[in-house]
Amino acid sequence: MSRVVYFDCFAGASGDMLLASLLHAGVPLDGLRAALQALPLDGYAIEATEVVRQGIAGVRFEVRVDTERQPHRHLADIEALIQGAGDALPVRARERALAVFRRLARAEAKVHGTTPDEVHFHEVGAADSIVDIVGFAVALELAGVEEVYASPLPLGRGFVRTAHGVLPLPAPATLEILAESGAPTVAVDVEGETVTPTGAAILSELAHFKRPELRLSRVGYGFGKHEGFPWPNAVRAWLGETRVGNHGRVVLLECNLDNVTGEALGYAMERLFAAGALDVWFTPIQMKKNRPAVVLSAIAAPNEADRLAEAVLRETPTLGLRWLEVERRTAERRTEMVRTPWGEVRVKVKVLDGEVILRRPEYEDCARIARQHGVPLEDVVQAALAAT
Numbered sequence: 001m002s003r004v005v006y007f008d009c010f011a012g013a014s015g016d017m018l019l020a021s022l023l024h025a026g027v028p029l030d031g032l033r034a035a036l037q038a039l040p041l042d043g044y045a046i047e048a049t050e051v052v053r054q055g056i057a058g059v060r061f062e063v064r065v066d067t068e069r070q071p072h073r074h075l076a077d078i079e080a081l082i083q084g085a086g087d088a089l090p091v092r093a094r095e096r097a098l099a100v101f102r103r104l105a106r107a108e109a110k111v112h113g114t115t116p117d118e119v120h121f122h123e124v125g126a127a128d129s130i131v132d133i134v135g136f137a138v139a140l141e142l143a144g145v146e147e148v149y150a151s152p153l154p155l156g157r158g159f160v161r162t163a164h165g166v167l168p169l170p171a172p173a174t175l176e177i178l179a180e181s182g183a184p185t186v187a188v189d190v191e192g193e194t195v196t197p198t199g200a201a202i203l204s205e206l207a208h209f210k211r212p213e214l215r216l217s218r219v220g221y222g223f224g225k226h227e228g229f230p231w232p233n234a235v236r237a238w239l240g241e242t243r244v245g246n247h248g249r250v251v252l253l254e255c256n257l258d259n260v261t262g263e264a265l266g267y268a269m270e271r272l273f274a275a276g277a278l279d280v281w282f283t284p285i286q287m288k289k290n291r292p293a294v295v296l297s298a299i300a301a302p303n304e305a306d307r308l309a310e311a312v313l314r315e316t317p318t319l320g321l322r323w324l325e326v327e328r329r330t331a332e333r334r335t336e337m338v339r340t341p342w343g344e345v346r347v348k349v350k351v352l353d354g355e356v357i358l359r360r361p362e363y364e365d366c367a368r369i370a371r372q373h374g375v376p377l378e379d380v381v382q383a384a385l386a387a388t
């Protein structure tokens with residue numbers, strides 16, 4: 001089984017609402033706070049409050065910011081800030097957060113007629129949105145979530161006051177993000193901002209817009225600050241497990257590259273995983289005139305093929321690529337949490353025909369604990385295996 005979350009965005013989505021829904025579904029606030037403290041960022045405090053609105057209990061997450069200590073930031077500043085947290089943030093959390101901010105930068109640049117590197121992040125670059133985005137990525141790790149899903153996004157109407165003046169709703173950056181990702185939307189007859197640029201960027205970058213079949217385990221409600229809608233202004237997180245395994249069809253995408261740097265290949269791999277690739281790899285080859293080159297290969301679900309192809313064309317110099325559907329068989333897999341003398345570790349479990357045939361501790365968890373407690377990595381690995 002694979003741990004997944006489905007965000008039921010019946011009232012819209014913002015960064016704080018998405019994060020609050022995971023907190024209400026059981027993500028520990030102390031764990032989130034500890035991870036966020038690794039960011040070289042000050043002048044803020046976080047608060048999660050239990051609330052009841054229209055008869056439904058949930059969590060309201062807020063970031064209180066000292067605005068005088070928060071400069072306008074460029075994309076490079078935010079990337080350096082997130083990378084500055086180092087190993088205190090899980091690798092996947094860092095990659096997810098960086099991908100979300102890069103999507104925001106592309107949208108803001110298009111709206112304002114500039115480049116992503118030149119964009120001044122005003123509201124989005126403030127500490128509250130940095131905390132929302134990084135905090136959301138961390139919360140996914142704390143919940144053990146491997147895949148994110150979301151419903152269509154409801155869009156209201158009206159106007160919003162921003163650093164650039166009064167702008168129409170949906171906000172221009174929100175619309176650009178949704179247009180780039182092709183995220184499904186629905187119209188709702190309300191005045192107000194239902195989907196913020198931060199919420200749109202998080203879901204457009206990280207989520208598959210469909211409802212998965214899952215065995216539900218927890219439900220969380222994350223409330224926004226606005227209370228004037230006819231329905232609860234909340235995001236509903238459905239946490240559960242979905243079966244992964246057995247026979248199925250996937251799409252294999254490939255292209256030959258002979259004029260690209262190693263750094264660019266690494267970035268392309270990162271972007272393909274963020275776009276939903278199941279696996280990405282490079283194979284060395286020789287092309288005409290004996291030039292060294294590589295084959296970029298990626299596997300994706302059939303319904304993700306177009307999005308992966310778009311990412312390949314956008315992030316590499318290739319003028320085209322090829323793909324074909326192939327059959328595959330996979331073992332079932334699930335994630336378990338075990339307790340070691342130094343803290344909890346995720347363990348990946350491989351199951352074939354109902355029989356557990358392999359357990360493997362999550363490297364990132366073991367490495368983080370080894371660094372924090374000054375113990376050998378192998379000791380943590382063996383302790384995790386002994387606890388299974």
